[in-house]
Amino acid sequence: MALTRSVFLNWLRIAGRELEANKGLLTQLDAAIGDADHGINMDRGFSKILEQLPTLEDHDIGGLLKSAGMALVSSVGGAAGPLYGTFFLRAGASVEGRWEIGPNDLARLLREGVRGVAERGKAAPGAKTMLDALSPAVDALEAALGSGADIALALRECVAAADKGMKDTIPLVATKGRASYLGERSAGHQDPGATSSYLILRALAEALESHD
Ligand SMILES: Nc1ncnc2c1ncn2[C@@H]1O[C@H](COP(=O)(O)OP(=O)(O)O)[C@@H](O)[C@H]1O
Numbered sequence: 001m002a003l004t005r006s007v008f009l010n011w012l013r014i015a016g017r018e019l020e021a022n023k024g025l026l027t028q029l030d031a032a033i034g035d036a037d038h039g040i041n042m043d044r045g046f047s048k049i050l051e052q053l054p055t056l057e058d059h060d061i062g063g064l065l066k067s068a069g070m071a072l073v074s075s076v077g078g079a080a081g082p083l084y085g086t087f088f089l090r091a092g093a094s095v096e097g098r099w100e101i102g103p104n105d106l107a108r109l110l111r112e113g114v115r116g117v118a119e120r121g122k123a124a125p126g127a128k129t130m131l132d133a134l135s136p137a138v139d140a141l142e143a144a145l146g147s148g149a150d151i152a153l154a155l156r157e158c159v160a161a162a163d164k165g166m167k168d169t170i171p172l173v174a175t176k177g178r179a180s181y182l183g184e185r186s187a188g189h190q191d192p193g194a195t196s197s198y199l200i201l202r203a204l205a206e207a208l209e210s211h212d
């Protein structure tokens with residue numbers, strides 16, 4: 001199945017809608033172990049992305065994702081802006097010049113994005129960050145495609161792994177980012193960034209499903 005540019009356009013639109021709808025939740029999670037701005041940051045960044053979409057009609061999938069990355073880097077303060085910005089910049093660079101891509105390209109795109117986050121944030125899974133949702137999610141996507149699943153099923157497994165990874169951040173002690181200042185007291189709370197990552201991946205699965 002070919003994934004056209006409109007899937008990615010829908011992804012950004014649905015992610016923007018979901019992040020706006022969950023702004024309060026993300027901010028509440030960040031209030032417990034950070035500085036209560038994650039929902040505001042994500043909503044601001046995705047509003048900026050959505051605002052510029054009409055000017056990107058001549059952009060291929062790579063260009064669309066790279067523009068999203070630049071919008072996040074330039075409009076969001078705090079850790080999440082540059083990290084998600086890097087995610088979309090790296091993801092976009094991996095599909096430069098493409099107007100449609102296949103399932104394996106999608107897995108590669110997400111893998112590149114996750115690698116970018118890990119490099120930029122100098123973190124690995126287990127540190128109670130967005131990587132705890134993103135990394136197992138991409139592992140699950142690759143595994144499902146490798147065992148012959150179609151892209152819709154593979155993305156459902158990807159989202160299920162992100163959901164589990166997000167919830168599995170609850171007992172973790174943060175060793176990266178603002179939550180790490182709390183040390184042991186960061187345990188017992190779900191990581192806000194892992195939660196926004198889950199929402200962003202769920203939006204991707206929804207974009208694919210709503211695509212004709
Ligand atoms: N070094 C890092 N690597 C990966 N993710 C990180 C890192 N530092 C923080 N994060 C993620 O960013 C989230 C916080 O984002 P946000 O509140 O927007 O920024 P800030 O912490 O600067 O206020 C955390 O919940 C965590 O998931």
Ligand SMILES: [Mg+2]
Nearest residue numbers: 034035037038
């Ligand atoms: Mg914060």
